[in-house]
Amino acid sequence: MTKDIRVRFAPSPTGPLHIGGVRTALFNYLFAKKHKGTFVLRIEDTDQNRYVPGAENYIKDALEWCKIPYDEGPGKEGEFGPYRQSERKDLYKQYADQLIKSGFAYYAFDTPEALETERKNHEANGKTFIYNWHNREKLNNSLSLSQNDIANKISSGEPYVIRFKSPQDEILHLTDEIRGDIKIDTNTLDDKILFKSDGMPTYHLANIVDDHLMKITHVIRGEEWLPSLALHVLLYRSLGWEAPSFSHLPLILKPVGKGKLSKRDGDKLGFPVFPLAWTDPKTNEISSGYREDGYLPEAVINMLAFLGWNPGTEQELFSLDELINEFDLKRVNKAGAKFDPEKTKWFQQQHLQQTDNHLLSQQFLSILKEKNISTTLDVDIVVNAVKERAVFVKDLWDLSHFYFLSPTEYDPKAIKKAWKEDTPNLMHELNRILDDISDFSEDNVSSIVKGWITGKEIGFGKIMMPLRIALVGSLQGPDLFQISSLIGKEETIKRIKNAIESN
Template sequence: MTKNVRVRFAPSPTGPLHIGGVRTALFNYLFAKKNNGTFVLRVEDTDQNRYVEGAEQYIIDSLNWCNIPFDEGPGKNEKFGPYRQSERKHLYKQYADELIASGNAYYAFDTAETLDFHRKDHEAKGKTFIYNWHNRLKLSNSLSLSAEETQTKLDAGEDYVIRFKSPQDETLHLTDIIRGDIKIDTNILDDKVLFKSDGMPTYHLANIVDDHLMEITHVIRGEEWLPSLALHYQLYKAFGWETPEFAHLPLILKPTGKGKLSKRDGDKLGFPVFPLKWTDPKSGDISRGYKEDGYFPEAMVNFLAFLGWNPGTEQEIFDLDALINAFELERVNKSGARFDPDKIKWFNHHYMQEQSNDVLAESFKSQHSELAEIDVNYIAMAIGLVKERATFISDYWDLTHYFFVAPSEYDEKASKKAFKEDTKPLMTQLIEMIDGIDDFSVVNLQTKIKGWITSNDIGFGKVMMPLRLALVGALQGPDVFDIMFMIGKNESIKRIEKVINKL
């Protein structure tokens, strides 16, 4: 590539950043880093009616948590600032005027009532109303009016919009990196509104102007913008600007594979659709986030990368550097990607195993007041024994509580299986034997206790099951001898005595 790659993520601050938006940001980030380019954040906040307080900071926090921070944007390396469209309003009118001067756009004064009448009239005749060359001259605009009439309306302060003049009887040949060659008949295109008399541009004009002024080389965005591609190509042509390359990412589908993933799907099936927890500033409603639900950012990024992209191999585990090296837009699929809540858990389980026990112990300890006085190194040792069974840090209490607190009750079904008529005398003998062990290491405990069972011709289940129940309260957990070593001789004997007293 001859030009320095510059991509942008351009969300609207109308609420929390959806998981689909995070995926779009991620693909932009990966492409930029793969090509030693720049990842730009632009906030498209021209629709002030839908602006939500705190949403912009939420977007930035989400990108930072995912470890895909922007290189350039609000408050950071503002080479092409400002990066909020609301602060760029003064730029757009001159470009709208330029399109009018070149004959590529025109003023339109039609009222909402007039346009509604024409739509209904067309529907009654089995047709679709399209505001373009078919009917421009029948409507109130600077193409049907004289220059004097148009100026009179403008001087009188009549409401107007500026529409793009879509060409007649042309075939557009467009190219998309993901979808290949696209042909579009201009006769079916609307003359889209670009600018309004209130001084605000529409998305289409602001988007094109900003991408040009910010020297964006590749526009990587969601499939929902594919219908706008024809207009955007034509706008670049009308301005005489170099067109960036386009890539439209596939939709993220519901877990069923039918329809676009929504917050409602997450609420219904019990998984988040936002990266971070979000509290609605108006209603106070709280939406769950992947961070607060215990997911690692590495797991989320790895999972999202595979929603629509694959490396062409069987490999599924990629850290961020590996993703950057492997990522190619040409390997992004056209078809929608099904969101699988179980798959992201699978990724999270993998990245859990990659975490250091010390780091996990600190996090686990901070979540449980019961552990306040417990040495973090002891907690880390306990985590190391059960780690392979954990998917979330929140799983550790269920998996390790017996290392910190003696069981207060015993699993009923397991008790019926483990406690027999001879259990009490066997456990009493076991206490005497344990009390005589000075070297309380795992290996020695295993040698002594197993040797005692064997030499006395006792069935292993007759001792090991009630022993495990005494220590854990259930027939689960890591090796019994690891547990005994961890809690120590006195606590081990104390727990066995407690079981004996219940028999």
Template sequence: MSKNLRVRFAPSPTGALHIGGVRTALYNYLLAHKLGGTFILRIEDTDQTRFVEGAENYILDSLKWLGIMPDEGIGVGGPHAPYRQSERKELYKVYADELINSGKAYYAFDTSEELDAIRAVYESKGSAFQYNALTRVKLNNSLFMSAQQVHEIIASGTPYVIRLKVPAKAEIRFQDSIRDWVHVHTSSIDDKVLMKSDGMPTYHLANVVDDHIMEITHVIRGEEWLPSAPLHILLYQAFGWQPPQFAHLPLLLKPEGNGKLSKRDADLGGFPVFPLEWKDPQTGTVSKGFKQEGYLPAAMINFLAFLGWNPGTEQELFSLDELISAFSLDRINKAGAKFDVNKAKWFNEQYLKLQDVASLATQYLPDLPKKEAESFVHLFLDRITFPQELGEKVKEFTELPTNYEEAVVQNKWNEESQKGLQVLYDTLPMLELWEADSIKQFIQVKLEEAGIKMGKVMQMLRVALSGNGAGPDLMISMELWGEEQVLNRLKNALETFSKR
């Protein structure tokens, strides 16, 4: 632990940042902050065909919203700039050449079409083609050409790729922080392309080179990278570098059935998979964001942290700082976690209740007088999941009831309740102090004087005033409606019901 811990989050700017990627970023952030390390953001944009305008900013905005900004890299700069792989293009070429010169890699001239054709043949025979020690001897590459020949082909402008010469018989092993020892035989690893014919490196090369140059000590990434980890180890070995510590995170799975969580599942389940709203610049399709749905950043962080990790105690609510001190790689699970919206909502409700009433009031009920707005927040905070429901609730509350909950009317509308409501309508104007407690007292007294049991009337009063059989505290509601409004509503209800 003498070396300073350095971790990175390295997304591709191919679209909106998926929630699984957000969790990966979070775990990297947590570990870095826990151990006084550095959290780096690097953009892996080596596939020019998949580049999407705005994706990089989206990633940055998302991390910013969640409060897990990098210490170094995109958006902040640092000693290893640039942090965008497309801007480091020349660098990878140098390292690829190094492998060529040391005989660890070779030029290959097979075209994509040729390889596709070979794959098709293998597939028709029920097997899969591998570009490896067995097949490379028969393919169009530099392995059995003279230096002169190779030079001529390349000089003539023939497109080429550079492939890693994977040893035929070796066992690759590494100790993953989450999965312990993983071993793979090199016979199952392809001679992967390191440099593409467009001069860009593939993920594998760029990733290994950058992680080494940027002195990354821990690679925390999704499980989808586990199968290529042995290849990466091979690359570190080929360069004579010390590999970082790997930690392959369990996948985030769809809520129903099995499989990786996808945008489609989210649409089906009616919840987002992206932190922020995303408009695809190509198709114009707009995808929902957790932020716009009303999820609080702290709730998202807490929820996400618990998808695949737990503190080992029974505490569930953790602030970001608490997560930092509780976090450790060895408490991460191996198995994938299904995404459960209900749990996400629950976390949001917990954090919503912790929010400052005054700021909720100004933010979500900006058109109301401060004091009134705050009263509404108090009234509804326990009954909502997302803050923007506040506006809907208030609107519903303020509007006159258009219909009355039938079941309640059926049951409770009778001579006694009718008389009760009439008494209240007649006497309420005499109440001096229009305030919840005195309203309650007053109603008690007046009904008692009239010989009517409160229980017979209250439910009906609620329906008369709000239209609904259930809702927030009726006395406080009456206070908020105000005397005139209450009387008006009572009058309307009495008229409507007496026609029955």
């Protein structure tokens, strides 16, 4: 690739950013960084009726949290700004006029009522109404009107739109980097509106103009835009511009059933479909987010990368740098990718294991503070001991509470299994052994206690299971001698006494 690679993510601020949008942003980002290129964020807010306050900031915050920040965009102005389409609206009319002048577009004065009548007439005859080559010269537009009539209508302020004049009897040969060669019969295309009666461009025109002026080299977007590919390529051709490379990503599918993944699926099955929590400004309804549910951004990104792409190896766990190095559009699938909530949790658990213990302990300390627990224990050691069974940071408390709080209740099933008639005497004897130990390090306590058990010629379970019940309250938890060393001799002996008295 000899050109400077420039890609863009161009969401509309009509609500929270779906994880499908995050995946599109991610693939653009990975492609740009792989080729030392530029990742642009452009806010496509030409549809002011659907604009939602706060949505743009949500988009930017989501990209930052996911650690896929844009290089150019709102707040990071480059030489191709502004990066909001509403601030670029004066640019678009000249290109619509250029298309009219060159014969590739025309004024259409049809009223909504007239078009509805045409649709109903076609339906009555078992046909579908399409505004294109077969009827456009019979409708109310500049192709069927005289120049005087056109001028009078425009000067009198009569509403009009500008439509693209789709070519007739042509087979378009298109190329998609993921889907290969595509053939389109132009006779099947309708004459899309490029410029609306409210003076704003439609997505199609604004998108093409902006991509050209921003020197976008590769358009990587969702499969839902594949039906627009022919029009967009024709617009580039009609404006005399070189088209970028196009890649259309596969859909993210529901975990159960058919169709695209939606918010409703997340609500029904109990998982987020948005990166961050979102409060609807109209209804105040709160939608959950991966961040607030405790997911690590690294896990979310790793999960999203595998929705439609694979590295061609058995490796599943990737850092962002590794994804950049391995990413290749040729390894993006055509078929839709089924979303798997359990696999997402697996990615989360794996990345939690790889997270530095000190970083996790800082988050865990916040949980302890909320529970009004102050401690002198080395929380890094606690986290390292229990994190293997954790999926989220919030799980660490349930897995480690016994480090900070002496058991007040004991698991009845554990007591029945491990606490026998001679257990109290053995526990009293164990306490005497522990009380004589001056070096209460994990290895030393382990050596002395195990030596004592061996010397008594009794099964290890007769001591170790009751000891675990005394220290933990159940038959779960990490290495007992690690626990006793960390909580200290005095606390260990105290807990054993408590267990004897309680059971």
